[in-house]
Amino acid sequence: xxxxxxxxxxxxxxxxxxxxxxxxxxxxxxxxxxxxxxxxxxxxxxxxxxxxxxxxxxxxxxxxxxxxxxxxxxxxxxxxxxxxxxxxxxxxxxxxxxxxxxxxxxxxxxxxxxxxxxxxxxxxxxxxxxxxxxxxxxxxxxxxxxxxxxxxxxxxxxxxxxxxxxxxxxxxxxxxxxxxxxxxxxxxxxxxxxxxxxxxxxxxxxxxxxxxxxxxxxxxxxxxxxxxxxxxxxxxxxxxxxxxxxxxxxxxxxxxxxxxxxxxxxxxxxxxxxxxxxxxxxxxxxxxxxxxxxxxxxxxxxxxxxxxxxxxxxxxxxxxxxxxxxxxxxxxxxxxxxxxxxxxxxxxxxxxxxxxxxxxxxxxxxxxxxxxxxxxxxxxxxxxxxxxxxxxxxxxxxxxxxxxxxxxxxxxxxxxxxxxxxxxxxxxxxxxxxxxxxxxxxxxxxxxxxxxxxxxxxxxxxxxxxxx
Amino acid sequence: xxxxxxxxxxxxxxxxxxxxxxxxxxxxxxxxxxxxxxxxxxxxxxxxxxxxxxxxxxxxxxxxxxxxxxxxxxxxxxxxxxxxxxxxxxxxxxxxxxxxxxxxxxxxxxxxxxxxxxxxxxxxxxxxxxxxxxxxxxxxxxxxxxxxxxxxxxxxxxxxxxxxxxxxxxxxxxxxxxxxxxxxxxxxxxxxxxxxxxxxxxxxxxxxxxxxxxxxxxxxxxxxxxxxxxxxxxxxxxxxxxxxxxxxxxxxxxxxxxxxxxxxxxxxxxxxxxxxxxxxxxxxxxxxxxxxxxxxxxxxxxxxxxxxxxxxxxxxxxxxxxxxxxxxxxxxxxxxxxxxxxxxxxxxxxxxxxxxxxxxxxxxxxxxxxxxxxxxxxxxxxxxxxxxxxxxxxxxxxxxxxxxxxxxxxxxxxxxxxxxxxxxxxxxxxxxxxxxxxxxxxxxxxxxxxxxxxxxxxxxxxxxxxxx
Numbered sequence: 001x002x003x004x005x006x007x008x009x010x011x012x013x014x015x016x017x018x019x020x021x022x023x024x025x026x027x028x029x030x031x032x033x034x035x036x037x038x039x040x041x042x043x044x045x046x047x048x049x050x051x052x053x054x055x056x057x058x059x060x061x062x063x064x065x066x067x068x069x070x071x072x073x074x075x076x077x078x079x080x081x082x083x084x085x086x087x088x089x090x091x092x093x094x095x096x097x098x099x100x101x102x103x104x105x106x107x108x109x110x111x112x113x114x115x116x117x118x119x120x121x122x123x124x125x126x127x128x129x130x131x132x133x134x135x136x137x138x139x140x141x142x143x144x145x146x147x148x149x150x151x152x153x154x155x156x157x158x159x160x161x162x163x164x165x166x167x168x169x170x171x172x173x174x175x176x177x178x179x180x181x182x183x184x185x186x187x188x189x190x191x192x193x194x195x196x197x198x199x200x201x202x203x204x205x206x207x208x209x210x211x212x213x214x215x216x217x218x219x220x221x222x223x224x225x226x227x228x229x230x231x232x233x234x235x236x237x238x239x240x241x242x243x244x245x246x247x248x249x250x251x252x253x254x255x256x257x258x259x260x261x262x263x264x265x266x267x268x269x270x271x272x273x274x275x276x277x278x279x280x281x282x283x284x285x286x287x288x289x290x291x292x293x294x295x296x297x298x299x300x301x302x303x304x305x306x307x308x309x310x311x312x313x314x315x316x317x318x319x320x321x322x323x324x325x326x327x328x329x330x331x332x333x334x335x336x337x338x339x340x341x342x343x344x345x346x347x348x349x350x351x352x353x354x355x356x357x358x359x360x361x362x363x364x365x366x367x368x369x370x371x372x373x374x375x376x377x378x379x380x381x382x383x384x385x386x387x388x389x390x391x392x393x394x395x396x397x398x399x400x401x402x403x404x405x406x407x408x409x410x411x412x413x414x415x416x417x418x419x420x421x422x423x424x425x426x427x428x429x430x431x432x433x434x435x436x437x438x439x440x441x442x443x444x445x446x447x448x449x450x451x452x453x454x455x456x457x458x459x460x461x462x463x464x465x466x467x468x
Numbered sequence: 469x470x471x472x473x474x475x476x477x478x479x480x481x482x483x484x485x486x487x488x489x490x491x492x493x494x495x496x497x498x499x500x501x502x503x504x505x506x507x508x509x510x511x512x513x514x515x516x517x518x519x520x521x522x523x524x525x526x527x528x529x530x531x532x533x534x535x536x537x538x539x540x541x542x543x544x545x546x547x548x549x550x551x552x553x554x555x556x557x558x559x560x561x562x563x564x565x566x567x568x569x570x571x572x573x574x575x576x577x578x579x580x581x582x583x584x585x586x587x588x589x590x591x592x593x594x595x596x597x598x599x600x601x602x603x604x605x606x607x608x609x610x611x612x613x614x615x616x617x618x619x620x621x622x623x624x625x626x627x628x629x630x631x632x633x634x635x636x637x638x639x640x641x642x643x644x645x646x647x648x649x650x651x652x653x654x655x656x657x658x659x660x661x662x663x664x665x666x667x668x669x670x671x672x673x674x675x676x677x678x679x680x681x682x683x684x685x686x687x688x689x690x691x692x693x694x695x696x697x698x699x700x701x702x703x704x705x706x707x708x709x710x711x712x713x714x715x716x717x718x719x720x721x722x723x724x725x726x727x728x729x730x731x732x733x734x735x736x737x738x739x740x741x742x743x744x745x746x747x748x749x750x751x752x753x754x755x756x757x758x759x760x761x762x763x764x765x766x767x768x769x770x771x772x773x774x775x776x777x778x779x780x781x782x783x784x785x786x787x788x789x790x791x792x793x794x795x796x797x798x799x800x801x802x803x804x805x806x807x808x809x810x811x812x813x814x815x816x817x818x819x820x821x822x823x824x825x826x827x828x829x830x831x832x833x834x835x836x837x838x839x840x841x842x843x844x845x846x847x848x849x850x851x852x853x854x855x856x857x858x859x860x861x862x863x864x865x866x867x868x869x870x871x872x873x874x875x876x877x878x879x880x881x882x883x884x885x886x887x888x889x890x891x892x893x894x895x896x897x898x899x900x901x902x903x904x905x906x907x908x909x910x911x912x913x914x915x916x917x918x919x920x921x922x923x924x925x926x927x928x929x930x931x932x933x934x935x936x
Contacts, residue, residue, distance in 0.1 A: 110752035213713075245632050247681070284579040284641065285638050
């Protein structure tokens, strides 16, 4: 890359919402990468030179045009709740903050059209109010995260038990994307091409409009159940998700003593050896839920949101699931980190159990049940007691050796956090949409070093720390 | 059974809506058993002595009390669209016609409470109008069939591709049932006990109120596709249903030349060797549908309800599927009958293909893709060119020998049309709710002959033909 002309870029954006105050630029240069001690070591202290918050697509185009002209790197952020360092500006430059582009533009039966900076919870509020609808999938950071960040930086979450993941056909309808060129183009992206820019960390285009499907909104009954036996809890959830007539939105299993040790408001109601299950069940499915649960001797409902006597409301149960589990553990024990594990659909219960036998309590199982390719599958956001990087790498390798796929959250590149191989569609589109390589530099190995062998953690040579 | 006192019963019901006119009693004593040449041979000409149409539950109780007192058999009917002779009064007596109990009583988010005589299409009209909702599951006789008949005599249908079958937990919430005793009781039945009376042909209680879940109503796009290769069409549908992010309501495969020979309004648009697929896709899933379909070279959309130039509207595509396929074939070739086949979820495509190799064209494959226990499965309503009963039995046996389960639609008993074994829950409840055995006599073998060995077709000894 040519050296950026930061001053000229800022000057050219004087009519836009630009922030150059060091404290707030620093804040807006961070995301939740610190869930990982490895990323914390690598990414702490990285800051942009300035932040710009466009109010609409025309201003996005202006920003990209100016930054292109002055060779300024552009890292896009929503709320910065990602955990892979997606929104960290590795090479300084501009943070493109989409917080002002937060309109819900259209709502129709089964779909909505929104701007990327809209909070997930605000979309739900608008669509529920409008026509009793809600988004299918959301991250556990629903209350604070943006839809653009979720789509560009996430893979799935709550609702995955019914709808699968964001990559599955039908879960994103259309993305409108601006390219990083001398004359930025605006592209409408649908179909197979969605994979070019969804989950690409903003490395190959800026999403300015999103069309996603909606599901009916219900007053979900949120539940905690306790079990004494881990396998029974897993089996219970697996079977429940296999009940095609039962409408549920979340099924999560926490190995003991996760709930007792890390879930402050749940702890008074469980013992250290309690395996806890979190569920969201449609109100009209509660009768079926009772029927189903009575088949499992060990299932004990300790909390349901529509009928409980807990002294302190625990909040949404989904704020204990997905990566909120890690967050809660981290707050109690800063040495906790996590791994993202794919247990697949063939025999996930056995594979989870094998990992538990190999690693508990160094690694505690936190399992999310989801639909995967039409079958019931499991994924883990396992809690890991961190000792050092070598041991963490060893744990990763041992998982992979047993057939448990790792999406490594201790890496900041798309490839290392994914399948450790070049995504040709994303790379090809970056060549077309970001010829200077200015979008979120350092996040796509294939762009920087096509021959990278993945034998060690990639270290982007352009890392630019604040103090440097 | 003690000999019934028909005259006394009719006398006691003089204040009710009673029909004794021979022509209309004959009509109301029939259902669609004639899809089966075997049942036609056995059941043709059977008639009740009279028909009574209660206006409400209190009148149902009155009818049952009177019939109990006078030992009059009671066979309950909705619209009489069943194909297993469910509504045929084998021993004469009273036909309890629920056509006047057709109110939609309550509609809530995700559920409705209705009377049993309500037409499926009328529930949909009311719930759609009220709050954009519709029933999850319905038979292809949606336009004419009642919800009570569907639940008491059916097992599933359109929507099964998403929600599984009626027996699956969550697809029926509650049934209100009146018993056949000296003092009839009214029972609220939920949970595991639902299996006592759902799909029991009214042999052990009369359903007077039904609570079922609802799904969001969409303006489903109805499609026909053609393929040149049968296996590709099966695979296409299997994979499509496995797309968790794609909201569809029907996926049906018709072996060639079913569409050309039997689907009059489709025939001009297909060749004799065209395998045809019928689909219902949510409008907001059409973009995903295009993406998915483009992956299959052989998939050719020949009709979509929202955009077509067919000279004659083909009607609802679901009126080509499920048992409407058989109906359409029968109208063209009266020698056609059918079998109901379960291909399961393990390797249904191979099993369907094996049956096709063994029997085509004597048996033509008509396959419905459904969810079964959390997995994608297939069932068949295969078209059979009927020669004689011995060959039909042989075809059944050959299916079973290969692991394809047969739900034999050429039998009028619950057991023979099901799993050929006593359903202890249904039997036990009949002992309790119908001590005189007056409800739909002859339909539950276990009641009549507990030691029946299923080595031949059961022949109810109480059969009473009109002329006798």
